[in-house]
Amino acid sequence: MKSFANFFKTKKTLINVIFAVLLYVLLFLSFNKSLPLEFLNLSRTNQSLAIKMSYYIILAVSLNMVVGFLGELSLGHAGFFAIGAYSGCLIAKLLVSMGIPSVPAFFISCIIGGLAAALGGFLISSSILRLSGDYLAIVTLAFGEVIRSFSKIIPGLGGTIGLMDIPGFSSRTVEFTCSFILVVITLAVFKNITNSTHGRAVTAIRDNTIAAQSIGINVKAYKIKIFAISAFFAGVAGVLFGYYNNNIAPSYFTYNLSIEVLIMVVLGGIGSIKGSVIAAIVLTGIPDWLRNMGSNKFFNFIADQRMLVYSLVLIIMMLFTSAPAFINFRKKLFGNISNKFNFKNKNKKTAEEVA
Amino acid sequence: MTVLETKNLGIDFGGLHAVSELNLKIEQGMLYGLIGPNGAGKTTVFNILTGVYKPTFGTFYLNGENLTGLSPIEINKKGIARTFQNIRLFGNMTVEQNVMVALHNEFNCNLFESIFRLPRHFKVEKQMHKKATELLEVFGLSKEKDVLACNLPYGKQRKLEIARALATNPKLLLLDEPAAGMNPNETAELMDNIRFIRDNFNMTILLIEHDMKLVSGICDELTVLNFGTLLASGKTTEVLNNPEVITAYLGE
Numbered sequence: 001m002k003s004f005a006n007f008f009k010t011k012k013t014l015i016n017v018i019f020a021v022l023l024y025v026l027l028f029l030s031f032n033k034s035l036p037l038e039f040l041n042l043s044r045t046n047q048s049l050a051i052k053m054s055y056y057i058i059l060a061v062s063l064n065m066v067v068g069f070l071g072e073l074s075l076g077h078a079g080f081f082a083i084g085a086y087s088g089c090l091i092a093k094l095l096v097s098m099g100i101p102s103v104p105a106f107f108i109s110c111i112i113g114g115l116a117a118a119l120g121g122f123l124i125s126s127s128i129l130r131l132s133g134d135y136l137a138i139v140t141l142a143f144g145e146v147i148r149s150f151s152k153i154i155p156g157l158g159g160t161i162g163l164m165d166i167p168g169f170s171s172r173t174v175e176f177t178c179s180f181i182l183v184v185i186t187l188a189v190f191k192n193i194t195n196s197t198h199g200r201a202v203t204a205i206r207d208n209t210i211a212a213q214s215i216g217i218n219v220k221a222y223k224i225k226i227f228a229i230s231a232f233f234a235g236v237a238g239v240l241f242g243y244y245n246n247n248i249a250p251s252y253f254t255y256n257l258s259i260e261v262l263i264m265v266v267l268g269g270i271g272s273i274k275g276s277v278i279a280a281i282v283l284t285g286i287p288d289w290l291r292n293m294g295s296n297k298f299f300n301f302i303a304d305q306r307m308l309v310y311s312l313v314l315i316i317m318m319l320f321t322s323a324p325a326f327i328n329f330r331k332k333l334f335g336n337i338s339n340k341f342n343f344k345n346k347n348k349k350t351a352e353e354v355a
Numbered sequence: 356m357t358v359l360e361t362k363n364l365g366i367d368f369g370g371l372h373a374v375s376e377l378n379l380k381i382e383q384g385m386l387y388g389l390i391g392p393n394g395a396g397k398t399t400v401f402n403i404l405t406g407v408y409k410p411t412f413g414t415f416y417l418n419g420e421n422l423t424g425l426s427p428i429e430i431n432k433k434g435i436a437r438t439f440q441n442i443r444l445f446g447n448m449t450v451e452q453n454v455m456v457a458l459h460n461e462f463n464c465n466l467f468e469s470i471f472r473l474p475r476h477f478k479v480e481k482q483m484h485k486k487a488t489e490l491l492e493v494f495g496l497s498k499e500k501d502v503l504a505c506n507l508p509y510g511k512q513r514k515l516e517i518a519r520a521l522a523t524n525p526k527l528l529l530l531d532e533p534a535a536g537m538n539p540n541e542t543a544e545l546m547d548n549i550r551f552i553r554d555n556f557n558m559t560i561l562l563i564e565h566d567m568k569l570v571s572g573i574c575d576e577l578t579v580l581n582f583g584t585l586l587a588s589g590k591t592t593e594v595l596n597n598p599e600v601i602t603a604y605l606g607e
């Protein structure tokens with residue numbers, strides 16, 4: 001009871017909880033077509049899209065933990081996603097065949113799929129700790145592909161066809177509720193890690209590794225832990241994907257997926273959890289919405305070639321944030337506004353203000 | 356009681372003998388100075404003593420325990436903390452967080468307890484907060500506790516680095532040019548701070564410094580390095596009046 005009281009100690013936590021509950025109620029109503037305003041009620045395709053967004057949010061936020069928070073570039077997120085999907089869905093099939101209802105089976109599978117992926121994250125990060133930067137990116141990229149290749153040849157995983165008849169949820173509402181819970185848990189876990197002594201330690205490692213070591217922070221141990229936790233949630237997302245899709249196959253777990261999630265992290269703002277959530281929602285939504293806009297050839301092209309569009313957007317973003325000419329242009333345009341929106345230094349007084 | 360003892364400590368970088376045959380003996384509670392011209396190997400000695408470099412020759416002992424070859428993390432846990440010549444603060448963290456993060460080995464809670472916000476997490480946060488506040492008080496940094504470390508003026512950054520090192524509860528504190536870049540007022544304040552730490556925290560301090568006023572003002576004993584070898588060693592006034600030392604500093 002005491003820790004429960006502690007939980008609400010900070011106003012911010014309370015606000016977040018209220019926000020989550022309200023959002024859930026709103027979405028619940030819109031799923032059941034009981035909102036007074038017609039257009040707020042979600043169509044079947046948008047309901048399914050909401051689930052898709054959920055696992056992309058989990059993927060993006062967990063990848064951001066490695067890329068933004070820890071400061072290491074990882075291109076193997078699809079690998080952890082695959083490990084979670086395969087191991088979790090195998091367990092789910094087993095549990096359901098034993099007569100366990102699909103929702104409890106789902107959460108058990110999430111834990112098992114997550115743990116399997118975390119084990120993968122632990123093994124890969126502890127074996128390649130000496131690498132960083134580009135080398136780490138290359139090895140993680142290879143890791144993802146290795147996992148995918150193995151999933152084709154390991155007996156019992158269905159080869160290139162993959163696993164079929166994965167149990168699903170009894171209704172869209174149940175499915176949505178479960179994925180909403182997973183998203184909230186993911187966000188809460190990462191918020192709690194960043195706002196703790198461990199969060200400070202990791203920030204210290206990213207800011208200045210030598211100084212971090214000089215005050216006794218175990219750099220290696222933290223890198224492994226963060227990798228493993230990030231992989232855990234990628235694995236959980238994999239189980240959700242399996243339940244959503246009722247079928248998983250190696251072709252879903254290509255490095256394109258890793259890149260897509262990385263783009264969400266980059267566009268949302270490296271290190272910003274909120275940004276990852278928004279980017280995951282927007283980038284998952286746009287291709288679908290474009291495709292549903294009728295048979296407009298242009299929109300369909302963009303939806304199908306979204307990786308191409310993303311890369312263009314990325315290049316433009318890079319120019320916009322790094323090229324001196326653009327920076328000057330932006331300063332002329334927005335000048336003071338951009339200072340106001342400088343989130344990083346929000347609430348942090350400058351030395352002059354204090355003195 | 357001898358806190359730090361080095362025996363024939365030496366390190367080569369390729370053909371360069373950056374430090375050779377260094378024998379130091381520092382007693383409990385002493386304020387010990389390490390001086391010498393630029394490139395004499397002073398910082399290199401600190402890097403050896405904190406495990407950043409492994410010595411090519413020799414050994415060193417903290418309170419009689421051989422720490423040669425341990426990693427920087429292990430050495431810090433054994434009780435040696437340092438500051439850096441080119442300041443290495445955690446710039447994106449606030450002043451208070453810089454100190455709190457250095458307390459994580461003393462007040463530890465595991466990741467699990469933080470994720471699930473178990474009571475221990477809150478207890479540890481509270482303890483860290485309290486101790487950090489005390490330490491910042493010592494260095495007159497309380498007012499700036501919510502300032503990002505990178506926004507602090509230079510002199511205060513140096514002080515914050517000392518506070519952070521002190522937060523790890525060391526037995527021996529290594530200060531690499533703590534007064535570099537400070538104006539005379541700040542230097543005087545710093546000297547008071549250093550004496551205060553020595554007396555109130557019962558600290559043994561080894562410091563590198565070029566500011567002779569500071570050195571002659573607070574150091575009990577000195578060692579002078581030149582080209583990596585020991586030039587002179589002993590009581591501060593004696594060493595500073597040694598003709599060889601004067602030559603090394605002022606040239607022939």
Ligand SMILES: Nc1ncnc2c1ncn2[C@@H]1O[C@H](COP(=O)(O)OP(=O)(O)OP(=O)(O)O)[C@@H](O)[C@H]1O
Nearest residue numbers: 368371373391392393394395396397398399400440
């Ligand atoms: N990692 C390294 N590799 C090669 N040479 C090094 C290395 N570190 C230090 N040195 C050399 O060792 C010598 C001593 O350097 P050190 O930084 O210890 O000098 P210092 O006494 O601290 O000088 P200063 O007063 O300028 O800080 C220098 O010649 C330096 O170039």
Ligand SMILES: [Mg+2]
Nearest residue numbers: 397398399440
């Ligand atoms: Mg030096």
